[in-house]
Amino acid sequence: MSLANPRADRVKQVRALSGRSARQRHGRFLVEGPQGVREAVRFAPESVRDVYLTPATAERYDEILTQARAAGLYVHLGTREVLEAMSPDAQGVLAVVDSRPLALADALAGLDGARAGDAGGRRPPLVAVLATVRDPGNAGAVIRAADAAGADLVVLAGESVDVHNPKVVRSTAGSLFHVPVVAGVPLADVVDAVRAAGLTVLAADGAGDLDLDDLLDVAGAAGERAAGAPDLAAPTAWVFGNEAWGLAEPDRALADAVVRVPIRGRAESLNLATAATVCLYASSRAHR
Known part of the structure; x- marks a missing residue:
């Protein structure tokens, strides 16, 4: 039977998950839109509690409906008014997903095989750390x-935005269900833990002493690097600071080195997500 009453209790309960207090109380969050729901159903079906679609979106995104039913998930059809009442950003496709917090120690334990090199020849580990990043769009983009x-x-350290904020989830475009995310750990503890796991800690900052391109030029070539310079080909954790004020000096001091992305034009700086993308791809290339 199709859900038709936009004022029903179920609708109100789903909509309430847009707020942090309801998410924390119930241990659930919203995934809005076809891309996010598609990836949740495909990669994390064990966490998906309910999937909601309108008859029109069920027909348009039949692969979501097919996969959800194949996974034994609860699928509900509702009118356009019901789905809009649940979330105005859902585009007629919505899922309610269980929060499953991941401990940092458990996440880092999963890096052991990558660090040692397994039969598949995996590259060295690469970790992104967000330090007190408050903007949900930026966090999701990173x-x-x-x-x-x-x-x-990915680690959202310190007082960073809630990873299950609806805008964060939407901004990840489904990547939230592809890569492990840890949240709520103080930055100093994160740095200690990743360093103990064998990763070099690099802070990205426009005032860094080291140039990213220079490091990439000599990645993996021990004889060409200056003494003490980090190797981008090694296991690496990048630390990115707040979008407004960057990394505070005490936070920069936690890193093994501070690296700047070269600015060759007249731009004053790069925004957080762009700088993070450049740094992560530099490491990815060096690892490759």
Whole structure:
């Protein structure tokens, strides 16, 4: 039977998950739009509680409907008014997903095989760390970039935005279900943990002493690097700072080196997501 009442309790309960308090209370969050729901159903069906579509979107995105039913998920059809009442950003496709917090120690334990090199010849580990990043669009864009660059883990350290904020989830375009994400750990603890796991910690900052292109030119060539210079071909954790003020000096001091992205034009700086993408792809290329 199709859901038709936009004022029904179920609709109100789903819509409430757009707020942080309801997400924390119920341990669930919203995934809005066909791309995010498609990836949730495909890569994390064990966490998907309910899928909602209109009859029109069920027909248009029949692969979502087919995969959801094949996975034994609860699929509900509702009118356009019901789906809009649940979320005005859902485009007629919505899922309610269980939050499954990941401990940093468990996430780093999964890097051991990559660091040692397994039968498949995996590249060295690559981790992205966001330090007190507050803007949900930026956080989601960095998660998406980390996924595209082949990163193994993203950490939202300190007082960063809630990773399950609806705008963060939408901005990841489904990458939230491709790469592990850890949240809520103080930056100093993250740095200690990734360094203990064998990763070099690089802070990205426009005032860095080292040029990213210079490091990329000599990646993997020990005889060509200056003494003490980091090797981009090694296991690496990049730390990216707040979009407004960057990394504070105490945070920069936690890193093994501070690296700048070269600016060759007249732009004053790069925004957070762009700088993170450039740095992660530099490491990805060096690892390749």
